[in-house]
Amino acid sequence: MAQPVAGQDAAQSTIGAEIRASAGGKLRDFYGPRGYWPLWVDGNRLGAQADALLALVRTARLDGLNPKDYDPRGLERAMEDANGSHGDPRLLARADIALSKAFAELVKDMRRPSRRVKMRYLDPEVEPKDEEPADILRAAAVASSFPDYVANAEWMSPFYMKLRAARASFAKRWADLPAVAIPADVKLRPGGKGQGVSMLRRRLGLPDGSSYDKALAAKVRAFQADHGLKADGVAGAQTIEALNRGPDWYDRKLTLNLDRARLLPGPWVRxxxxxxxxxxxxxxxxxxxxxxxxxxxxxxxxxxxxxxxxxxxxxxxxxxxxxxxxxxxxxxxxxxxxxxxxxxxxxxxxxxxxxxxxxxxxxxxxxxxxxxxxxxxxxxxxxxxxxxxxxxxxxxxxxxxxxxxxxxxxxxxxxxxxxxxxxxxxxxxxxxxxxxxxxxxxxxxxxxxxxxxxxxxxxxxxxxxxxxxxxxxxxxxxxxxxxxxx
Known part of the structure; x- marks a missing residue:
């Protein structure tokens, strides 16, 4: 968000006056040096960055966090009130402060290292720091595109965010399927029949049957692609091993690697x-x-x-x-x-x-x-x-x-x-x-x-x-x- 200059919309200054009157605690350390200029307001309504933050808050379970800790319902109400107010400075200021508070807390918690992962730090420059809200907000405010910075969570490593997104789609597709163990000593191919095929169909959530038909081959290919295997539609040793691990194994693996990626800096750090x-x-x-x-x-x-x-x-x-x-x-x-x-x-x-x-x-x-x-x-x-x-x-x-x-x-x-x-x-x-x-x-x-x-x-x-x-x-x-x- 650009800093205030002469000739900018007077409404922004009015919102700033409301922020000056309402912002307290450590948030004043951020707003004060920028003349209480709003961070989340574009013109007379909240910018796209506000919606991006709310989306991150609602999916915070992917980060091992509880969305309720950031009051998504309260944020949503404040945003609706502000955007439906036809530019009411008081409501826009209230929403700006609420969004800044939730953002600083979320960023701090997303960056917090997990005790499950041990990294040896050789220099103080790379040791994790417990950042102040003002520092977190200031880094966001100077980003070349604040909406992109929030939408892509650019304070986190690209490894983390890509793995976070993959975890979300992975869970939707594979987490709730039946835990059926497939015999490890078989190789199941399209066109085949038998008990092993029936078990494979149940494991992948398809209707009962004993035929390795086109639907099963497509499901096997999708499973293989989502698990980093060669997507040939043949349930060989590697595919059966991956199927038999079950959703809990994959969830533990994803959680552990997200915690490892959590220790890496965002792309704005060289x-x-x-x-x-x-x-x-x-x-x-x-x-x-x-x-x-x-x-x-x-x-x-x-x-x-x-x-x-x-x-x-x-x-x-x-x-x-x-x-x-x-x-x-x-x-x-x-x-x-x-x-x-x-x-x-x-x-x-x-x-x-x-x-x-x-x-x-x-x-x-x-x-x-x-x-x-x-x-x-x-x-x-x-x-x-x-x-x-x-x-x-x-x-x-x-x-x-x-x-x-x-x-x-x-x-x-x-x-x-x-x-x-x-x-x-x-x-x-x-x-x-x-x-x-x-x-x-x-x-x-x-x-x-x-x-x-x-x-x-x-x-x-x-x-x-x-x-x-x-x-x-x-x-x-x-x-x-x-x-x-x-």
Whole structure:
């Protein structure tokens, strides 16, 4: 909503005078600095943003909230009174205040983290904050389109809102169907008959019968599409497994993933999201998605954690500090078999300090390293074969997790990409670097470990979304890390 300027409708100023007389408490902290100018009024009636808020309030159960806490009936009455009053300043002011109060409360509650989900926060900038009503309302007031901001709930992550919408349609289509268990050892096809087909018809809410007819095939295809399965109309092993899970399983899965998505910022915050479950990355700014790419995430035994921090600098021509277990299991045996440390493009160091001295290969008891009796610091030198590629983006943490380039392009072509030691390998590190810095990233020389600070640190969120919007339904991804609890 634009701030007041000379020559604007005098009625708005009259409504402002009514707001000045009626607004109390923390709402005055918002209205006061804007001259008590109304937020929800366009001309002599409430704008589309008011209807959008009421729609969100009425569907607040999708957010795990109780719509009654925001008085939808009271809001509706205030809106009807205001819009039917032919511009009565008192009624418009009353509705404006009621809408602002409900909006601030709803936004605060939608953003509140759930205790079911644990995210490690590395920096105070990314920790959830208990925002004041004035801050919530001020952010909405400066949006480029306030009606769109409310209608799309742009204070929430796009992941959250897409999953919220998918949950609503998913529940309408599949939540109330009979809980009939289908035998897991059968494959049911169009044209077939028998008891398994009869059970499948009952499970999908179709009339009794034993024929796999066109209606059943269409219903199976719809179920498959809404569950992220290949919609071929054949009830094979994956489809029967999905049918036998039942609505409670899906509701728990959707609730859990909404709570994970709840921790992510809205698109007006410049930030990066890495989803380890789907092995993809997205980046946002100015209310929109700027790009996306594939990544390689951690393997099951070396998981990418759920954490959030601030990307503060890039390192060009990076070393790769080889994990001690890989030195023991893979590198030491090769050296014992006659390989050369320097020809493999590695170097060993005396310790893990900044002043560590390089060791010659002959100084090291490689058998002790291979047996696990001695730990050794080894790093891979910069170059075309370096596991870090040409650049890594650092958000400092004690787990050694970061985003980095990779020469292993073959892994990015795989549909399931969980192969790393916990770090995130990027499909296009140079593109992400241009987004971070606003220009191409180029080292000044061949010197290793050139650190380049970001003009402005950028939040990065590493999450794990095993349910995500897909097509017209929900794609349920494998729980690779066993974090969903069954």
């Amino acid at each position: 930030h990066v999201v890495v989803d380890a479950a789907s092995a993809r990355l997205w980046y946002y700014s100015k209310g929109r998605q700027d790009g996306t790419m594939k990544v390689v995430a951690g393997a099951k035994e070396s998981q990418t954690p759920m954490m959030a921090g601030m990307v503060r600098y890039a390192t060009l021509n990076p070393y790769w500090n080889v994990p001690s277990d890989l030195v023991e299991r893979k590198l030491a045996p090769r050296i014992l078999d006659g390989a050369s440390l320097s020809r493999l493009n590695y170097e060993a160091l005396t310790d893990w300090s900044a002043n560590a001295r390089p060791l010659s290969q002959s100084e090291i008891d490689w058998q002790a390293v291979a047996d696990g009796r001695q730990q050794l610091r080894v790093r891979q030198l910069p170059g075309g074969s370096n596991a870090m590629g040409k650049v890594k983006f650092m958000f400092p943490n004690d787990l050694g997790i970061y985003l980095h380039d990779t020469p292993s392009r073959d892994l990015l072509a795989k549909p399931a990409r969980h192969f790393s030691n916990g770090c995130v390998r990027l499909e296009d590190a140079q593109r992400l670097g241009r987004w971070f810095f606003g220009k191409p990233l180029k080292p000044e020389s061949d010197e290793p470990e050139q650190h380049v600070p970001l003009p402005q640190p950028v939040p990065v969120y590493l999450t794990y979304l095993t349910a995500a919007p897909g097509g017209d339904g929900v794609q349920f991804l494998p729980d690779v890390y066993d974090r969903d609890g069954g």
